[in-house]
Amino acid sequence: MSESPKQYWMSVVERDSPGERSREAENGDPDFAPTRRSFLKAAGFSIGALAAASCRAPEIESIPYVRQPEGIVPGRPLSYATTCAACEARCGLLVTNRDGRPVKIEGNPDHPLSGGSTCAVGQASILGLYDSQRLQHPTNAGQPAAWPDVDREIMAALERTMQEGRAVRILTSTVTSPTMAAVIADFVSGFPGARHVTYDPIAASALLDAHQQTHGVRLLPQYRFDRADVIVSFDADFLGTWISPVQFTRGYASKRRIAPASVPGAAPSKSYHVQIESRLSLTGSNADRRLRVAPGEVGHLATHLAARLAERAGAVFSTDGLSPSPWEPVLADVAERLWQARGRGLVISGSQDQRVQALCHMMNETIGAYGTTVDSSRPSYQRAGSDVELAALRAELSRNQVGALFIVGANPVYDLPDGAALVTELQRVPLVVSTAERVDETAAVAHFVCPDHHYLESWGDAEPVSGVVSLSQPVIEPLYQTRPAIESLAAWAGKPQSAAELVRAHWAAAVHPRAADDVAPFDPFWDRT
Known part of the structure; x- marks a missing residue:
């Protein structure tokens, strides 16, 4: 007795239609019946299989060094x-x-x-x-150009600006490079009435202006969180974005570890941190006590705290018209902690209200923070922008008094709140030069874009805090036909030099003489550095 093979159907309709099964038997497998659909399906699979079979990884030839540099082994970092x-x-x-x-x-x-x-x-x-949007060469009116042609046209435009008696301005963000600052000063000195204007996208102008108001010197003190036992921050995210977060985090963390008591029998200690802010920040999330207040209340609380500290110090502080605060019990405790930690307390603010910053300077003076947690003898150069100078430049642009504007390492059209109005003002300036690495919002309206090197391609230096000077060295050959901004400014001032020569010359003239008396002569000092 023979057994019939099992039969399978694609659907109930196929099972109940004997005629359909007989046509399938005549045509073979229904999936490959000679229809347009089945033909395209088979052709697609065939072409895909051929393409897959022909694909293989590209061959990369490794070319060995003809003369291998000393100390370099291929593949070893x-x-x-x-x-x-x-x-x-x-x-x-x-x-x-x-x-x-x-x-x-x-x-x-x-x-x-x-x-x-x-x-x-x-x-x-x-x-x-490695950004693909980096400019690979200078541009003139949006078109690729050669460096000699760009330099010649910019210098000719500067000559016309001087003949017309119009102003030359350089606009930058904060310059921490001593060599860059010296090159800018030399460039500005070559044009009567020229001026260097500094601004910061995340401004600290009110802090510097308030210090000039309270202490007679416009500077940014160096804040020593590593010496602070009590920290009060009014909306300053110093662990996240404020001024120098890596430096501040290092100092802050050193005081957040529970340290053994310095006096036998006393309890172990760590710093106490109060954060008063309008939104949750990285710094606020690490505070011992966080007060959530509206932005407009920051100054009100700072005034209450300043009044309580002045009362403890026996100083005169007018509180006429000062309304009560719902945080008064907390502020009383904070004021007592700051007073008990005299010489070891710190009050800071990220506000752009000069009155709030002046109150913070006054409180730091009251609790003896200057000289310990607030170091004004070795100030920070990490913020130097001036809102007053920026407003003066905007006024000059609106009056059509600027004949040449050089924008170095900045993108004001993007950074400033009224960028559209600034575009209109820039379009009236006869010469606008940008050193942007890519076509950003400001470079798009510039006549010339002279792209700067990426900092990993260039020589440079930095002095973020007074007395702390470091070098930048190239770690790769320039990928494109770009040029360091200090070389561009030196060329337009008629004193062309390479970036390495400019940095070395400035260190010989201004940095080495500041070193200790027992330091080596300049050449060994430079080679070791």
Whole structure:
């Protein structure tokens, strides 16, 4: 007895239609019946299989060194010390270089401010080196140009500006490079009435202006969180974005570890941190006590705290018209802690209200913070922008008094709140030059874009805090036909030099003489540095 093979159907309709089954038997497999659909299906699979069979990884030829440089082994990484230029904090870096290309950034543990740490911005800055949007050459009116032609036209435009008696201005963000500052000063000195204007996208102008108001000197003190036992912050996210977060985090963390008591029998101690802010920040999330207040209440609370400290110090402080605060019990406790920690307390603010900053300076003076947690003898250069100078420049632009504007390392059209109005003002300036690395919002309206090197391609230096000076060295050959901004300014001033020559000459003239008396002569000092 023979057994019939099992039968399978695609659907109930197929099972109940004998005629359909007989046609399938005649035509073979229904999936490959000679229909347009089945033909395209089979053809697609066939072409795909052929294409897959023909694909293979590209062949990459490894060309060995004809003369292998000393100390370099192909595939073995090298580390180069340099200085980060992703922000004005200027942390020390160790850049890992493999076969001539930087591949990783880490902190330099020997740097006195950052101490081996980096922030997310610094870690990501290496990606800018390989950004496909980087300009590969200078441009004139949006078209590629050669450096000699660009230099010639810019210098001719500057000559016309001088003949017309119009102003020359340089607009930058905070300049922490001593060499860049010297080159800018030399450039400005060559044009009567020329001026350098500094602004910061995240401004601290009110802090500097308030210090001039209270202490007679416009400067940014260096805040020593590593010496502070009580910290009161009014809306300053010093662990996240305020001024120098890597440096501040290092100092703050050193005082947040429970330390053994300095006096036998006393309890172990760590710093006490109060954060008064309008939104949750990284700093607020680490505070011992956080007060959530509206932005308009920050000044009100600062006034109450200043009044309580003045009362303890026996100083005169007018509170006429000061309304009560719902936080008075908390402020009383904070004031008592600051008073008990005289010489070891710190009050800071991220406000752009000069009155609030003046109150903070006064409170720091009252509790003896100056000279300990507030160091004005070795100030910070990480913020130097002036809102007053920026407003004066905007007024000159609106009156059509500026004949040449050089924008170095800044993007004011994007940074400032009224960028559209600034575009209109820039369009009336006969010569606008930008050194942007890519076509940003400001470079798009510039007549000439003279792209700067990425900082990993160039020589440079930095002095973020008075007395802390470091070098930047190239860790890769320039990828494109770009040029350091200091070379461009030197060329337009009629004194062309390479970036390495400019940095070396400035260190010989201004940095080496500031070193200790027992330091080596300049050449050995330079080689060791």
